Amino acid sequence: MVKELMTQINKHAQQLQAAIVSNNRVGQYHQILIALGEVAALCKPGNFVAISIGGATSRMILQRAFAISRISAGTMELIIAPLGQGSQWLCAQREGVKLDLIAPLGTAFGIPTQPVHALLIGGGYGSAPLFGLAEVLSARGCRVDMLLGASTASKIYAPMEGKRSVNALRIYTEDGSMGTAGRVTDPIRDLVAGSDLGVIYSCGPMPMLAAISSILEGTDVVHQCSVEEAMACGIGICMTCVLPVKGADGSIAMLRSCIDGPVMDGSHVQWDLVGKISS
């Protein structure tokens, strides 16, 4: 298994100059569409893109990694929160600007061969790639439910057109400004106990992913989570984005979230060791 992965590192990744088709503000986020041409067909839900920031004379020398939100007709959609300097630069770029990028990178969400009941859980703008995933799952005949959570209403990303593939959508905000007051992880235990749920797909802050994994311990529900760890390169050469993951033989290895992730099996990630394990 490992050997197979090793020969496939960055197998579909292409470096290209790709033009911004549109850039629109949606609440606290920017929806940016980028023309990828034939490369778009290689992108799957869960994959990410690495984008150069600031042009040739930039003092920001590292790529920025973004989850690919959706793919349609040769175009890639990104949902970006302009929080850091790099994402602020990207959100300020207009239609027609060419970006130097590499896509697709990383692992994709596994799609079940048989229709199953799937629960998609998104925290903040972590919900973005889940809508593209929902379309794929729904087309396969899966029942798709979704839980979205954020600290406050303005940080919920839930586009109208994205909801079409979702059977039931519940929203949680910590301040109660939208949906139910509370955390997105609050209802999971009851949902797992009282249903035929087969798989949970999650994307959001690491503590949320860790909490979901903890709730699912001892159950048969598969947890595919998209992890988030700071990357310098996105292509597997810098070794900065590692996470402690238990392998089939029980040993714990520091795996790169850009090559062995971002989509990982939540039950394999050693959440309590993140940021702690040492040689």
Add this chain to the structure above:
Amino acid sequence: MSAVDFSTTIGNSWFATPIFTASGCASSGRELAQFFALREIGAVVTKSVMNKPRSGRPTPRMAETPSGMLNSIGLQGPGIDAFIAKDIPYLLGEKARIIVSIAGETIEEYTTLARKLRAVSGISAIEVNISCPNLENRGLVFACDLEASRRVLDGVRRTIGGEVPIIAKLSPDVSDLVAIARGVVEAGADALALINTLLGMVINLESGRPHLAGKTGGLSGPAIRPIAVRAIYQVHSSLPHIPIIGMGGVSTGADALEMIYAGASGVAVGTASFGNPRAIVEIQNELKALLEVKGFRSLSSAVGFAHREENLRDESE
């Protein structure tokens, strides 16, 4: 076809081009192979390998800084046995030239690594990394101690000297770099790699603590390039016959040429690959074109150009 002889020689190893990956910036080589053929460049310098598998430091391991970055990986790696079994055959299969970088916690570990590599064919040189800033104990940075540096190189030389060129990778974080360079050359280094990263720190104002889990990290990228040029220039002045592989923030062919003028016979590309996986190939092409534009018949005729008397004449007049 270009008329420039682009080849370079490090010890008794010949390389078709003078552009290498910097150790720790190409992982196993497989990751970059999607973006260019590894045999196109001078050599792949592998990530410094230790005797045992090593998980490295906890995260966060990285902080971007102005025109640079800090890393605190802590020499994560598979260990020499798995490296020899898996990574070397892969690189040979890709027809890449290989420079193996080794790192140890003790003088004996370096000797053990050299002994294990002696049995492996297809290696063009060994880089002895005595300057990694990310080991648990800064006291282990051999390159900060003249006597320890000499003893490491002496052990490696006794084990493998004469069979493959030995390159000592040095730290600029010392008060007398030339003395260390002279010492390791006397002890058996055939060539020098200048420079490793410099020790730095970023403090996270949210947490009020050092951002990296390992607190300190190695600073790389264009921010350190002038330090590298200075180091190469100083060492080449004192040891003009010792080949130097220059590195530290090279991101264009012009940057590479600057190091060659300072005295480097080869140039390694590291952090630039993080921002652009084809950077190394682009730098190689740019350098070749620049040498041609400047009228050099060969790379070797440009090495140390900044030191030449005839170039100083204008200044003195």
